[in-house]
């Protein structure tokens with residue numbers, strides 16, 4: 405449980421092609437400091453067969469997005485949290501936590517159906533907010549090799565057991 409309770413009018417739905425502009429703006433606001441091209445990248449994942457996207461709305465206004473990648477390789481399904489972001493004006497209201505819970509529940513269902521054993525993600529080392537959020541949700545350091553974002557920030561890999 406977290407202290408902030410999300411607004412009553414919060415709702416979740418799958419992303420739609422009409423969300424592309426929202427996604428592009430959110431990607432720029434949330435990930436633009438990591439490098440160029442995140443708007444186009446996240447836009448290209450909308451409707452991709454291996455990516456499940458959740459848009460969170462308050463009233464009818466989209467305020468957040470998560471993208472869960474499910475990649476099958478030689479019978480093993482890998483679950484990756486590709487993106488999780490809340491619009492700057494809607495942060496610290498419990499929306500990110502609610503969206504993460506929803507996304508983990510989706511990953512858990514996929515784990516049951518398709519056999520994924522864990523959920524992985526990348527987060528910038530200096531991203532205090534997201535690291536606190538993910539630690540709270542049970543993510544721990546994964547033994548993956550380190551990498552860097554295009555603008556040079558260190559990328560940490562985190563994992564959380566599913567099932």
Ligand SMILES: CC(C)(COP(=O)(O)OP(=O)(O)OC[C@H]1O[C@@H](n2cnc3c(N)ncnc32)[C@H](O)[C@@H]1OP(=O)(O)O)[C@@H](O)C(=O)NCCC(=O)NCCS
Nearest residue numbers: 406407434489490495496497498499500501533534536537
């Ligand atoms: C990370 C992010 C999704 C959090 O969304 P949010 O709606 O503000 O988060 P919540 O209000 O639900 O907060 C949940 C918990 O996250 C942590 N958290 C969120 N913002 C924080 C901040 N600025 N500083 C420290 N901890 C923070 C806290 O543990 C918080 O619980 P608390 O409110 O009880 O302290 C949001 O800051 C964001 O979109 N950041 C840019 C994109 C990003 O970094 N995505 C993650 C990597 S893919």
